[in-house]
Amino acid sequence: MKRKRTLIESFDNAINGIIVAFKTQRNMRIHFLIAFLVLLFTIVFKLNKIETIIILICIGLVITAELINTAIENTIDLIAKDFETKAKIAKDVAAGAVLVTALLVLTIGYFLFYDKMKLPLEITLKHIRGISFHVVFLSLIIVSMVIIVVKAINNRTKFMQGGMPSGHTALAFAAATAIIMLTNNLIVVTLAIFMAFLVLESRIEAKIHTIWETIVGAVIGILVTLLIFKIK
Numbered sequence: 001m002k003r004k005r006t007l008i009e010s011f012d013n014a015i016n017g018i019i020v021a022f023k024t025q026r027n028m029r030i031h032f033l034i035a036f037l038v039l040l041f042t043i044v045f046k047l048n049k050i051e052t053i054i055i056l057i058c059i060g061l062v063i064t065a066e067l068i069n070t071a072i073e074n075t076i077d078l079i080a081k082d083f084e085t086k087a088k089i090a091k092d093v094a095a096g097a098v099l100v101t102a103l104l105v106l107t108i109g110y111f112l113f114y115d116k117m118k119l120p121l122e123i124t125l126k127h128i129r130g131i132s133f134h135v136v137f138l139s140l141i142i143v144s145m146v147i148i149v150v151k152a153i154n155n156r157t158k159f160m161q162g163g164m165p166s167g168h169t170a171l172a173f174a175a176a177t178a179i180i181m182l183t184n185n186l187i188v189v190t191l192a193i194f195m196a197f198l199v200l201e202s203r204i205e206a207k208i209h210t211i212w213e214t215i216v217g218a219v220i221g222i223l224v225t226l227l228i229f230k231i232k
Helices: 007-024 026-044 049-079 085-126 134-153 167-182 186-205 211-231
Strands: none
Touching (some): 134 167
């Protein structure tokens, strides 16, 4: 006779499932990182109780969708040992559900943070108006130099092929940061940030860089560019 699991064991198994998904699924780690940043922004921009609840629900939806997707993928891999068209369709549909959820949450986040970010962004931009456009190129050159130095310290001989940190991501986020500094057009700013994250995601997807290599690259690009604009 099969022994019934206790309530504590059920909770333990559920938490273990989340831990396994976090360890084995790259996308789950990305979701956790983004969730951390969003919660940080929630505190910084002082969202009210209702807005905070909406943010928590959105985070829960994305993580739940990714957990279900992981469960479906593992079940299919267990049943279908060889390549099967229907198995691929099932995986793609499950991944599509995660994408739809993520896009919905992104849209909700945009409307929640739009007014919160607009005023601080406009105030910051007023202090840097009149900066010549050549500063952008100088910042990109200096970011490239920093990346080369860091890669040299890490004994990387092929600077364009992986390693710590990601040069492509650093330059993408440096350019996005410069664009943010030079314009108050929120659509342009949003597109710049979106393109920078596409570069980051592509480096991970192509397995050229790890998540942390791209994150370090992004941080370097942002901080160096901000420092240059601040000095200028």
